[in-house]
Amino acid sequence: MFNLEQALLYARENQAEFISSLKQFLKIPSLSRDEGDPQAIQQAATWLKQKLSDTGFEKAQIFETAMHPMVFAENLSAGPEALTVLIYGHYDVQSPKPLEDWQTPPFDPTIKGENLYARGASDNKGEVILSISAIESILQAGTLPINVKVLFEGEEEIGSRNMRDFLKTHKDMLDCDFCLNLDGGMAEKDHPGIIYGLRGAVTLILKITGAEKDLHSGLYGGLVLNPIHVLARLISKLQDEQGRIQLPGFYDSVRPVTAKEKELIAQSPKNEAYYLREIGTESLWGDPSIAPLERCTAMPTLDVALFQSGQVKMAIPSTAKAFITMRIVPDQDPDAIYEQLLKFIAENIPDPLTWEIVDHNKGPAVLVNYDTPYVELMSSALEAVWGRPPVFARIGGGIPIVAMLSTELGVDSIITGITLPDDNLHGPNEKIHLPTWEKGLEAVIRFFHSLSAV
Numbered sequence: 001m002f003n004l005e006q007a008l009l010y011a012r013e014n015q016a017e018f019i020s021s022l023k024q025f026l027k028i029p030s031l032s033r034d035e036g037d038p039q040a041i042q043q044a045a046t047w048l049k050q051k052l053s054d055t056g057f058e059k060a061q062i063f064e065t066a067m068h069p070m071v072f073a074e075n076l077s078a079g080p081e082a083l084t085v086l087i088y089g090h091y092d093v094q095s096p097k098p099l100e101d102w103q104t105p106p107f108d109p110t111i112k113g114e115n116l117y118a119r120g121a122s123d124n125k126g127e128v129i130l131s132i133s134a135i136e137s138i139l140q141a142g143t144l145p146i147n148v149k150v151l152f153e154g155e156e157e158i159g160s161r162n163m164r165d166f167l168k169t170h171k172d173m174l175d176c177d178f179c180l181n182l183d184g185g186m187a188e189k190d191h192p193g194i195i196y197g198l199r200g201a202v203t204l205i206l207k208i209t210g211a212e213k214d215l216h217s218g219l220y221g222g223l224v225l226n227p228i229h230v231l232a233r234l235i236s237k238l239q240d241e242q243g244r245i246q247l248p249g250f251y252d253s254v255r256p257v258t259a260k261e262k263e264l265i266a267q268s269p270k271n272e273a274y275y276l277r278e279i280g281t282e283s284l285w286g287d288p289s290i291a292p293l294e295r296c297t298a299m300p301t302l303d304v305a306l307f308q309s310g311q312v313k314m315a316i317p318s319t320a321k322a323f324i325t326m327r328i329v330p331d332q333d334p335d336a337i338y339e340q341l342l343k344f345i346a347e348n349i350p351d352p353l354t355w356e357i358v359d360h361n362k363g364p365a366v367l368v369n370y371d372t373p374y375v376e377l378m379s380s381a382l383e384a385v386w387g388r389p390p391v392f393a394r395i396g397g398g399i400p401i402v403a404m405l406s407t408e409l410g411v412d413s414i415i416t417g418i419t420l421p422d423d424n425l426h427g428p429n430e431k432i433h434l435p436t437w438e439k440g441l442e443a444v445i446r447f448f449h450s451l452s453a454v
């Protein structure tokens with residue numbers, strides 16, 4: 001067991017060390033998508049493995065997958081009778097583009113005021129370092145009250161493509177009582193949150209091809225279909241003016257929110273005024289008969305995140321490409337939705353144009369059980385630090401491993417975190433609020449301390 005006051009003191013006194021370690025980690029541009037440098041991903045994994053060994057984990061190791069490696073380590077010193085937690089995080093990051101929107105370089109972590117700016121600062125390297133720092137502080141003040149395993153992946157931002165296979169092949173190694181997932185976030189500044197529901201996703205890159213090459217629009221205009229026009233028409237048919245998706249039967253399996261959830265939504269600080277403020281817009285878009293928070297957490301959506309084709313020249317381009325991203329909800333089946341989408345595409349691309357799916361990914365939505373003793377202890381730990389109980393909510397984003405852990409290992413996740421709504425995840429000038437990071441560290445240490453009583 002460890003001494004709580006001593007661990008908290010160590011955490012406070014070593015703040016600067018922890019943050020300098022985080023800065024080192026943030027300097028590695030570990031982009032998981034194609035445009036990234038595969039060496040940087042390897043470098044981040046190796047760095048983490050070393051960090052875990054230095055912190056007192058045994059068996060810190062890297063597992064190669066078909067794409068980016070997993071980093072795993074454990075400290076089972078609490079013994080076979082004790083509980084085991086699996087701490088999850090990811091070390092890959094999203095593209096920082098467009099670079100000109102950044103006020104400081106994305107991979108040159110910079111502290112301004114109370115914030116640390118860098119790509120990955122809050123999604124999710126800040127929380128990875130937070131969890132390691134919590135274990136370090138505990139080990140400096142005694143022993144771990146429960147067994148700890150950690151799993152950090154390098155593919156979260158591209159849909160955790162190799163996670164399911166990894167979980168299946170390493171069931172024994174990953175065996176645990178629950179998962180602690182710090183990839184969630186705060187409900188608002190100074191108000192912690194626990195997340196019990198996540199949306200799933202179906203994404204694809206569609207490429208439409210017309211003529212073999214770009215054609216002079218003066219010589220051939222009027223004779224060939226333009227792939228840009230076809231793609232634009234297809235996209236506009238996918239949803240109506242209020243965003244209702246037009247795939248046949250698309251809403252049939254959407255599970256309605258319960259009366260209790262309606263109440264949580266009504267009480268949430270995330271009302272219309274909140275979103276208007278956060279987004280900086282004068283009005284919200286979408287079905288007005290559904291509350292904004294419900295629309296962006298419990299309803300499915302479709303967005304085109306990239307539309308690419310053509311040049312500034314008077315020519316008919318030969319190809320057009322779009323990245324179509326959908327967020328799906330319980331109980332929609334990602335495979336069925338993907339098939340619906342393909343059918344819709346096939347029906348809406350006239351001959352003689354051809355089409356192909358360049359890349360795709362899909363995963364289900366999930367609701368986790370939050371009526372567990374572990375969630376209750378986490379809730380108390382958060383309350384002890386922030387002086388108010390956490391908000392329980394669904395979020396609109398997804399963390400693929402949560403559903404996979406539940407189906408493959410039968411393990412529930414506690415999803416919380418320290419990200420603030422204005423931390424710009426995936427956007428320019430991503431940051432982490434350092435005082436909130438410090439509080440999060442204290443909360444995790446308190447949580448571990450309370451687990452010794454379970």
Ligand SMILES: [Zn+2]
Pocket residue numbers: 094123157425426
């Ligand atoms: Zn992310």
